[in-house]
Amino acid sequence: MNRINYLFLTVLLSANTYAAEADYSQPIAITSDDNATSIRENVSIYTNNVEIRQGSLNIKADRLEINASAGKGNEVFLTTGSPVQYSQLLDGDLPVTATASEIRYDRASRTLTLSGNAELSQSGSQVQAAVIRYNIETQEIVAESGEQKKRVTTIFTPENKENP
Incomplete structure (x- = not known):
């Protein structure tokens, strides 16, 4: 991604848009229809109607x-x-929203990696790519075309300005 696109993405997702710090101090609640856990391996698998909540993060x-x-x-x-x-x-x-075939949330780095028809939207503007890496805390985005060479698309919605 070139420097101009990176600058636009930084502006798009900056200005008073840090995730509420209170979110990170909240417990993580997971609901699903089914769960299997291996205590020895430290792995849990939840299936069917899975929902993860941590403060406003959903x-x-x-x-x-x-x-x-x-x-x-x-x-x-x-x-x-x-x-x-x-x-x-x-x-x-x-609000910030995203969709993808797969989302990986790394709790330590507060980073989401969206893969497969990834789309991230905020304030009416959006980024679409094969892979989007989004740091929730710093509001930094890296969008990639991926192996299929799907081009990165960024759509900026103009700000509505009302005359006094």
């Missing part, structure tokens, strides 16, 4: 695999679905 998927082998606070959540849906309110009640 992920809905068909399947979730949590690998907790790296210890508490370093879990990796791998969700799959058709599609997986992510949403979160940022400071100022600005």
Whole structure:
């Protein structure tokens, strides 16, 4: 991605748009129809109607695999679905939403990796790519065309300005 696109993406997702710090201090609640856990392997698999909540962060998927082998606070959540849906309110009640065939949430780095028809939207603007890496905390995005060479598309919605 060239420097101009990166600059536009940074502007798109900056200005008072940090995820509410309170989200990260909240417990993570997971609901699903089914669950299988290997205590020895530190792996849990949730299937059917999976929902993950942490404060305003919400992920809905068909399947979730949590690998907790790296210890508490370093879990990796791998969700799959058709599609997986992510949403979160940022400071100022600005919603950010995303969809993809697979979303990987790395709790330690607060990074989402969206793969397969990935789309991320905020304030009416959106990024579409084969793979999108999104740091929730710093609001940085890296979008890639992937192996299929699907071009990265960024759509900026003009700001509505009212005359006084």
